[in-house]
Amino acid sequence: DFSSAFSDVFDDLFGDFMGGRGGGGGGRQRAARGADLRYNMRVTLEEAFHGLQKTINVPTAVSCANCSGTGAASGSEPATCGTCSGMGKVRAQQGFFTVERTCPSCSGAGQVIKNPCSSCHGAGRVEKDRALSVNIPAGVETGTRIRLSGEGEAGARGGPQGDLYIFTEVADHQIFEREGNNLFCNVPMSMTSAALGGDIEVPNIDGGRSRVKIPSGSQSGRQMRLRSKGMPSVRGGGVGDMFIELQVETPVNLTTRQKEILKEFEALSSENSPESQGFFKKVKRFWDGVKGQE
Ligand SMILES: [Zn+2]
Ligand SMILES: [Zn+2]
Incomplete structure (x- = not known):
């Protein structure tokens, strides 16, 4: 459960490039890229004037060290899901209609783990607080977006890391x-x-x-x-x-x-x-x- 300062940024703002990188384009799904994280940082006008370095704790999912992010216990490999044959989706007949849904056995990953890793229970990721030192440049405004490439969530089962976005909000000042x-x-x-x-x-x-x-x-x-x-x-x-x-x-x-x-x-x-x-x-x-x- 992430703190309220964080939220996934799968919104319209990043819709464009998320579609380009994360989308599978049909067929077998690739290892999903980790979610982008958003961190809202409130700074004073004085801090915005000078710029600042701040250490923030990012409660994020990181790749599980025990299984190298595969989700499978050491010595075993993830196997192709038998329910969906690795497609990640299943089709069901409902009356005259064929409905396609995410495969319930593998949750769309296309792979199942028969012998899951004990540390991450097969997820390939564990939650961990990471202390991250962030440089906020002088002059930031409310709405300034700072992108920290690869500092977002780890991808599921070895997928690439998401990015961390810091949004600054400059507090009102009593004089200026x-x-x-x-x-x-x-x-x-x-x-x-x-x-x-x-x-x-x-x-x-x-x-x-x-x-x-x-x-x-x-x-x-x-x-x-x-x-x-x-x-x-x-x-x-x-x-x-x-x-x-x-x-x-x-x-x-x-x-x-x-x-x-x-x-x-x-x-x-x-x-x-x-x-x-x-x-x-x-x-x-x-x-x-x-x-x-x-
Ligand atoms: Zn499946
Ligand atoms: Zn693991």
């Missing part, structure tokens, strides 16, 4: 949002800091920090680009950028004194809010226009 190789970071900023401007420090995904100059009078939504502070590309070639977006915060929980200061500031303000003033001019013109049509 990722889009392709670029990182986005919302930076809240007090109304007064945005108005006055100045230097701020923003975090980088490598754990460091960047100093960013905020021009005085910066508005909410202003974006700034920090070149090459994004994610590396998993295919190589270039590093993404980091974008910060300012979010100007209106002050809350004002004291009486603060309210007084702000009212004083308001009284002294004339051309400090061109957007608002421009908007209200447009609104006034709009209302005047409506009035003119009446």
Whole structure:
């Protein structure tokens, strides 16, 4: 019984090449290729940035060492199945119809083992945990597929090994949002800091920090680009950028004194809010226009 992180990948995704390699094409069935395994690996954004080496335990079926994967006890050979004459399928008459089914004696293998191996009970495979050291390259994204050729399940009765696929899923980050190789970071900023401007420090995904100059009078939504502070590309070639977006915060929980200061500031303000003033001019013109049509 495989752990929930694993599942056979005989789905549409691999349907094409599985058909090419595993399909018998009629007649006697060959030793079946082992199943492909899928391992879902969740990594943090920091791990995706640096790349990582991780040892995973793969509970997989491996070729039985006792019988070299044949399923037969030492000294005996698998024999052609008498029920299906090695075809792996039997035909039965059901009314007017002939129905073809997998041979019940050999389960489709075409061979039977009269004297089964005591270790694997004739299956040719045993389940075993294998520790596998896996290199996850820097830059992986959610949905990145890493193929480890021949690390899947052993084939039945000496068939070739399947492959192991590692699917990475990058967890959401508390500060950065990722889009392709670029990182986005919302930076809240007090109304007064945005108005006055100045230097701020923003975090980088490598754990460091960047100093960013905020021009005085910066508005909410202003974006700034920090070149090459994004994610590396998993295919190589270039590093993404980091974008910060300012979010100007209106002050809350004002004291009486603060309210007084702000009212004083308001009284002294004339051309400090061109957007608002421009908007209200447009609104006034709009209302005047409506009035003119009446
Ligand atoms: Zn059979
Ligand atoms: Zn065995």
